[in-house]
Amino acid sequence: MAEVLVVVEATRDFGVKKVTLELLTLARTLGSPSAVVFGPAGAAAAMTDKLGEFGAEKIYAAEGDDIDGYLVAPKATALADLVRSASPAAVLLPSTQEGKEIAARLAVKLENGLLTDVVELSPEGVATQAAFAGQVIVKSRVTKGIPIVTLRPNSLTPAPAAASPAVEALSVTVGDADKLAKVTDRVVEQKGSRPELTEASIVVSGGRGVASADNFKLVEELADLLGGAVGASRAAVDSGFYPHQFQVGQTGKTVSPQLYVALGISGAIQHRAGMQTSKTIVAVNKDPEAPIFELADFGVVGDLFKVVPQAAEEIRKRK
Amino acid sequence: MNIVVLVKQVPDSGSERNLADDNTVDRKSANNVINEMDEYAIEEALRLQEAHGGEVTVLTMGPEGASESIRKALSMGPDKAVHVVDDALHGSCAVTTSKVLAAALRTLNADLVISGAESTDGRVQVIPHMIAERLGVAALTGARKVTVDGSTLTVERQTEEGYEVVTAATPAVLSVWDTINEPRYPSFKGIMAAKKKPVQTLSLADLGIAPSEVGFEGSTSEVVEHAKRPPRSGGVKVTDEGEGGVKLVEFLASEKFV
Numbered sequence: 001m002a003e004v005l006v007v008v009e010a011t012r013d014f015g016v017k018k019v020t021l022e023l024l025t026l027a028r029t030l031g032s033p034s035a036v037v038f039g040p041a042g043a044a045a046a047m048t049d050k051l052g053e054f055g056a057e058k059i060y061a062a063e064g065d066d067i068d069g070y071l072v073a074p075k076a077t078a079l080a081d082l083v084r085s086a087s088p089a090a091v092l093l094p095s096t097q098e099g100k101e102i103a104a105r106l107a108v109k110l111e112n113g114l115l116t117d118v119v120e121l122s123p124e125g126v127a128t129q130a131a132f133a134g135q136v137i138v139k140s141r142v143t144k145g146i147p148i149v150t151l152r153p154n155s156l157t158p159a160p161a162a163a164s165p166a167v168e169a170l171s172v173t174v175g176d177a178d179k180l181a182k183v184t185d186r187v188v189e190q191k192g193s194r195p196e197l198t199e200a201s202i203v204v205s206g207g208r209g210v211a212s213a214d215n216f217k218l219v220e221e222l223a224d225l226l227g228g229a230v231g232a233s234r235a236a237v238d239s240g241f242y243p244h245q246f247q248v249g250q251t252g253k254t255v256s257p258q259l260y261v262a263l264g265i266s267g268a269i270q271h272r273a274g275m276q277t278s279k280t281i282v283a284v285n286k287d288p289e290a291p292i293f294e295l296a297d298f299g300v301v302g303d304l305f306k307v308v309p310q311a312a313e314e315i316r317k318r319k
Numbered sequence: 320m321n322i323v324v325l326v327k328q329v330p331d332s333g334s335e336r337n338l339a340d341d342n343t344v345d346r347k348s349a350n351n352v353i354n355e356m357d358e359y360a361i362e363e364a365l366r367l368q369e370a371h372g373g374e375v376t377v378l379t380m381g382p383e384g385a386s387e388s389i390r391k392a393l394s395m396g397p398d399k400a401v402h403v404v405d406d407a408l409h410g411s412c413a414v415t416t417s418k419v420l421a422a423a424l425r426t427l428n429a430d431l432v433i434s435g436a437e438s439t440d441g442r443v444q445v446i447p448h449m450i451a452e453r454l455g456v457a458a459l460t461g462a463r464k465v466t467v468d469g470s471t472l473t474v475e476r477q478t479e480e481g482y483e484v485v486t487a488a489t490p491a492v493l494s495v496w497d498t499i500n501e502p503r504y505p506s507f508k509g510i511m512a513a514k515k516k517p518v519q520t521l522s523l524a525d526l527g528i529a530p531s532e533v534g535f536e537g538s539t540s541e542v543v544e545h546a547k548r549p550p551r552s553g554g555v556k557v558t559d560e561g562e563g564g565v566k567l568v569e570f571l572a573s574e575k576f577v
Contacts, residue, residue, distance in 0.1 A: 011480065012480065071458065071459070071460070071476075071483075071485050072448065072458075073451075073452075073458075076452070096479065097444060097460070097461050097477075097478070097479075098478075100443070100444045100445055101444070101445070101448045101458075101460060103445065104413075104444075104445035104446075104448040104449045104452070105449070105451075107413075107414050107445075107449070108414060108417060108449045108452040108453060109452065111414065111539065112414070112539060113412065113414065113538075113539030113540035114412075114413065114414060114445065114540065115540055116443045116444075116445065117442065117443070126543060131338070131441075131545070132337065132440070133332070133336075134548060135335075135336065135337070135547065135548055136545050136547060136548065137545065137546050137547075137548050138338070138342075138542055138544075138545045139542070139543045139544045140540055140541060140542045141541060141543060142539065142540045143538065143539060143540055143541050144538075144539035144540075145539065177455050180456065180457035180487050180488070180491070181457040181458060181459055181485050181486070181487045182485065182487065183483050183484070183485050184473075184484045184486055185483065185484035186478075186481070186482075186483050186484075187481045187482050187483070187484070188480045188481045189480070189481035189482065196479055196480075198479070202576065226571075226576060244498045245477065250355075250439055251355065251356065251439075254442075258576075259571070259574070268333075269333055269334075270332065270333065273332070276548075280574055280576075281551075282567065282570065282571070284563070284567070288556075288558070293554070293556055294550070294551065294554075295551050296551075296554050297551070297553070297554050297555070297570075298554065298555050298556075298557075298567065298570040299554060299555070299556040300556075300557055300558075300559055300563040300564075300566065300567050301556060301557070301558045301559060301563075302558065302559025302563040303559065306559065306563070306564070307559050307563040307564045307567060308564065309564065310562075310563065310564025310565060311563075311564035311565070311568050312564075314564055314565050314567075314568040315568055315571075315577055318568070318572065318577055
């Protein structure tokens, strides 16, 4: 069966991200998945079990400072070399900033087509994308070369399929042209117990209606009770209620969770751009005309300062 | 330090947008504006110019109507603009677009190229690295803070977990998020001055690129079809009369979230 390359995304402490497992699951519908690990020495060994559990038949490892100490360029070079030698049927990457950037350089190196933010990919290579704030469904395909596709996190449910991959170290010669942008420090901020926003199955977001930074505790409380991540609308971020890295919308993160809870968010198109493809949407807003209710599977017209504490209490009761 | 800012004209993200019958962005029925994220790139370029001197040039690839957005960009303060315009460009994918922009940049001798982190229409985020790959220069992308010391650039790059500090020597390509600054509004004087600023137009022939290398023919991918997403339906809306929170949880329980 044709080999399909999957570029692995993981945390700095070698936690394989859920989107990687989605990629492996998708790759199995196209051929035989081979995971490609970029990172510091020891990264592939630390992740072999997890990658095998989700069907990686083989693991390619490009490790060390030459790969890991610079911004994306060395990874793209290593990946291009691998594509030339392994002739895979497709290359799948996560649709994250880094995944898209590796894909960008790979596409140029190979003069090959690239499809980003894909939510579905057929075995024939036809990709589905949600354009313009999710208002338009687009089907597209690569016409030059093999499909290079970046998949939006939470597009499918990862399914295990045990395999016992062997790790093959890639011998990569990274030239000076790939060492122009040096990473001198990595700083972890806001690392809490909550799931990462773009990966979370449940996201609870607050908007202008939350009215203060202090009140965001309500949003956090509901998120924690549901085991979800916390998000914020642009209005809430611009008002200083919550940090920018949690912004959902046109100029922030795009999320596609199983459940999206919008608290005090009117649902301006800028916000909808970041959450419209969520599977189930719940909204609480005091304005019955708020556009968020057009999207909501369940909406409560009311004061969130009454509705949310009552909901939190009810969840506690049921636990 | 000579800076080129990439500016793209896009359909206003606050209004209804769609694709046209040929599966390209519908510009005819849209309200076309500067990509919002590019305003932060222009602002950053102007701040660097104020601190380090040099010229700021706006570079746009787009149809003739994009000249409106170029004037708007110039009214914020850049010195001049270059507009790559050619009917054959219609339908170009990101890979071919980066080829054209890289060719235009080779004529401009910039120390620094700045773009917004993404455009609000495609949101693809790939152009800065594609250009850097073609020009053989560094790309520092997703910056929320930039400092320049002589020919050394240092940025804080926003990541999922926090940020990375990334450094490179010029020439380089830089992309910025909207957290980096607060773009200035064009002054009346700026708007008047923009009308007289030079805008050079470049065709594909000027750049030595054959029409067959771009547009639908030269593209590396194609949109096969598009359709409006059907509106969500079947939603339930209740008014809180003291039981709203409980009803909310009942719904969540029925969907097995609780």
